[in-house]
Amino acid sequence: MIEGPQADQPFLPVRPAAADPEADPGGPDNPSALRFRAIFISDLHLGTPGCQAAHLLEFLRNTESRYLYLVGDIVDGWQLRRRWYWHQSHNDVIQKVLRKARKGTRVTYVAGNHDEALRHFLGVALGGIEIRDEAEHRTADGRRLLVTHGDLFDAVVQRARWLAHLGDVLYGVALKLNQWLNHTTARLGLRYWSLSQFLKARVKNAVAYVTDFEEALAHEARRRHFDGVVCGHIHKAEIRDIGGVLYCNDGDWVESLTALVETESGELRIIDWRAIEALKQRSTVFPREVAHAHLAGD
Secondary structure (H helix, E strand, O other), rough: OOOOOOOOOOOOOOOOOOOOOOOOOOOOOOOOOEEEEEEOOOOOEEEOOOHHHHHHHHHHOOOEEEEEOOOOEEEEEHHHHHHHOOOOOHHHHHHHHHHHHHHEEEEEEEOOOOOHHHHHOOOOOOOEEEOOOOOOEOOOOOOOEEEEHHHOOHHHHHHHHHHHHHHHHHHHHHHHHHHHHHHHHHOOOOOHHHHHHHHHHHHHHHHHHHHHHHHHHHHHHHHHOOOEEEOOOOOOEEEEOOOEEEEEEEOOOOOOOOOEEEEOOOOOEEEOOOHHHHOOOOOOOOOOOOOEEEOOOO
């Protein structure tokens, strides 16, 4: 069953929240936080060394929203079954999300393939967080968006799980190699570079896989009379029109460090790591000047 918010009142300028004795410097009480109507994040992969939890925590501390969607693969159960890894910063992320739920943000957790165990708890609210297989979000301007992780439309995950697990292991190897490469390039003063993103963009089969995935999601949204779809899964942030359906992928928090946000007017944007760095400066306006904050349709 799909549930989600309905369009409501227009957004007012940021105002300092009332003082709270439990408030932390970057909590929902932060008067300098950027405010959005909705935030969508996915593919955090908590429980893996590749999770950029410190950057994610900074993002959560410097943003507020009425609705927060966790669009799957938040905790990486696959990796944790192979080898236990859990940094304190991963605890901090969980606590921050729970705090947002306690303070009034409506948090919806849409399960993915790496956290598929949560699909046994659909419809349950854990710590004020609703567990869903999918959800519907209605934007401020009335558009209906299907919110799903996307793994159910991935032929590899659905038909060859062994290959999906093998791909997951190889992806972990690529991340470790990428970490070593960027440690070296950073010492040379060069900018960050993603090996896996490079391969996805260059290898013909990878490009075809991504295209097929995007078109399958758009087709499902169109079949069910949605105006658009929000997903994750493939770690490739993008907003584009596919046959009259708005396709939105919020990216990941392993490499691209991206989120999809909706402003109070209903405008959808992707914020990448450059915009997130701007948040650290306690900007109180939406960072339109950031080159990698993309508008729907750009």
